[in-house]
Amino acid sequence: MSTRDSKQPKQSMPEKQSGKSWLNAALQALAEGGIDQVRVEWLARDLGVTKGSFYWHFKDREQFLDEVLNYWAEQSTQTVIGNLSYPDDPVERIRAVAEDIVRRNLANMDPHIRSWTQYDRQKTRVVARIDKIRFEFLRDLFRAAGFSTDSANLRAQLLYRYALGEQFILVREPMNKRLRRMDAQVDLLLQQ
Amino acid sequence: MSTRDSKQPKQSMPEKQSGKSWLNAALQALAEGGIDQVRVEWLARDLGVTKGSFYWHFKDREQFLDEVLNYWAEQSTQTVIGNLSYPDDPVERIRAVAEDIVRRNLANMDPHIRSWTQYDRQKTRVVARIDKIRFEFLRDLFRAAGFSTDSANLRAQLLYRYALGEQFILVREPMNKRLRRMDAQVDLLLQQ
DNA sequence: TAACTTCCATACGCAGGCGTATGGAAAGGC
DNA sequence: GCCTTTCCATACGCCTGCGTATGGAAGTTA
Incomplete structure (x- = not known):
């Protein structure tokens, strides 16, 4: 599924664990100022870390943005169907x-x-x-x-x-x- | 009206004369790839000229984009009301x-x-x-x-x-x- | 405790796009 | 025929944001 070909982590799915914070930060920045505000160094500042973290979690900005969209799509379908109380x-x-x-x-x-x-x-x-x-x-x-x-x-x-x-x-x-x-x-x- | 404080041209309003081609090119580029494609050097290439022309007609990109929006607004109202045959x-x-x-x-x-x-x-x-x-x-x-x-x-x-x-x-x-x-x-x- | 993995900091090179400086050609005005 | 104005070409400096290289700290495993 993932394009990264590094060794599989031992635990179930820790890959998304800290990557999610980047995705959330991206969505927030997107909502506030458009895709132009979604810059890796700016997100890093928002998260209180440096680019080093980003490029450990993601290959590059392009692939990251793809994941952002998929992330939105996931929680978007969940919301629409889930909110149906x-x-x-x-x-x-x-x-x-x-x-x-x-x-x-x-x-x-x-x-x-x-x-x-x-x-x-x-x-x-x-x-x-x-x-x-x-x-x-x-x-x-x-x-x-x-x-x-x-x-x-x-x-x-x-x-x-x-x-x-x-x-x-x-x-x-x-x-x-x-x-x-x-x-x-x-x-x-x-x-x- | 205009922010440029150069001497007034003799004829009625030649300022827009060649500037319009930049505005049109901007709208076209905008429609094709979003505001991100509206780059002065790219428009210059589209128009077959160089940046030198751009910075003669416009102060900078920011003011240019303002003019682009106003340009759209103008012909937008004209269209809506004009098309009423x-x-x-x-x-x-x-x-x-x-x-x-x-x-x-x-x-x-x-x-x-x-x-x-x-x-x-x-x-x-x-x-x-x-x-x-x-x-x-x-x-x-x-x-x-x-x-x-x-x-x-x-x-x-x-x-x-x-x-x-x-x-x-x-x-x-x-x-x-x-x-x-x-x-x-x-x-x-x-x-x- | 040594080795290995995970995660991030630091530092750098690099490209792209903006703006500026300057010169020059073409077209009138006088 | 010179001078001015209009318009654009060329060349350069600069800044921003991307990606990479490398090292290092903390935790994990053996």
């Missing part, structure tokens, strides 16, 4: 998901990930895979709410891309107003 | 705009502009101004189509952000399929 009624689930989208707006990595990966075919495909998973999840919600496959597709696509677009727009409104608006928009999507 | 019926105008969004998807600068400006307050505000103009245009279309102000706001926001999100997603479908889908989605938005 949602209500039982499908309509209410749709509302809950929509509310989640609005609330987690600022904490969301999506716009940063997309802005970064937009110009790399490989990375674009990784993101597309995540999109597919999320879309199908949304579509199934609409189907469970009683919509036909075509109808559910339409609504899920509309909602998902709407949510994505939302994140790229500067919004100044207070949270409760945004939530009410989102609610009204979901109403629209729930019409037969 | 659209039909008379408001509903048909909405459809026409939606179709335009789908068709010009690839040619659109928006995702590249946003990916670039996302981490700069000043630039973000410039983009927000454009967003406002476009949104109000869309909202007025829905109002003209008979919707209340609130209702039109809702629908315009939904449509605009949907269109924005669309551009960040890798789409593999053929054009006519995408157009039909967009049509069905506009139907949804046009329900009372």
Whole structure:
């Protein structure tokens, strides 16, 4: 799996142990200032170590960034599917998901990930895979709410891309107003 | 207006004359590979000249990029408002705009502009101004189509952000399929 | 305690991209 | 026909960030 061909460590998987802190630092830096801020020496300073550490854990910056994307993809699928301690009624689930989208707006990595990966075919495909998973999840919600496959597709696509677009727009409104608006928009999507 | 304090040229406004080619080259490079590809030496190579030209026309890269953004903003408002040789019926105008969004998807600068400006307050505000103009245009279309102000706001926001999100997603479908889908989605938005 | 592994510090070389200094060609003005 | 202005070429210095080489500290194993 790993490209590094050094001897296998004795314990189960200690490779990720300290490498993870680099990955987390990268995601944080990415969210704050874009991929341009993800520089090995800067991350090292953030982590209180030196480049020596980085180049022990990772081959080079390029491979590191690949791992960063995969790392995001992993915990991204986990979050979407894991966070589903949602209500039982499908309509209410749709509302809950929509509310989640609005609330987690600022904490969301999506716009940063997309802005970064937009110009790399490989990375674009990784993101597309995540999109597919999320879309199908949304579509199934609409189907469970009683919509036909075509109808559910339409609504899920509309909602998902709407949510994505939302994140790229500067919004100044207070949270409760945004939530009410989102609610009204979901109403629209729930019409037969 | 201009920050350069050299003597005023005799003719009306020749300053932009040759500077525009740099701005256009910048937009093209931006669309192809992101802001990272907008390097003065690379643009120079694209234009068949050297850096000497660049630093005659512009103070430095930073100010140049500011001008690039303003340049985009200008022709962006012109396009949105100028392209309105659209039909008379408001509903048909909405459809026409939606179709335009789908068709010009690839040619659109928006995702590249946003990916670039996302981490700069000043630039973000410039983009927000454009967003406002476009949104109000869309909202007025829905109002003209008979919707209340609130209702039109809702629908315009939904449509605009949907269109924005669309551009960040890798789409593999053929054009006519995408157009039909967009049509069905506009139907949804046009329900009372 | 000697050897080995793991993890990081230090120091350096190197390339790329920015900006500047300077000269020069072409095109008018007078 | 000179002088000025406009525009660009050439050449250079500099700084930043990447990667590498090497050593060393702490823990582990035998």
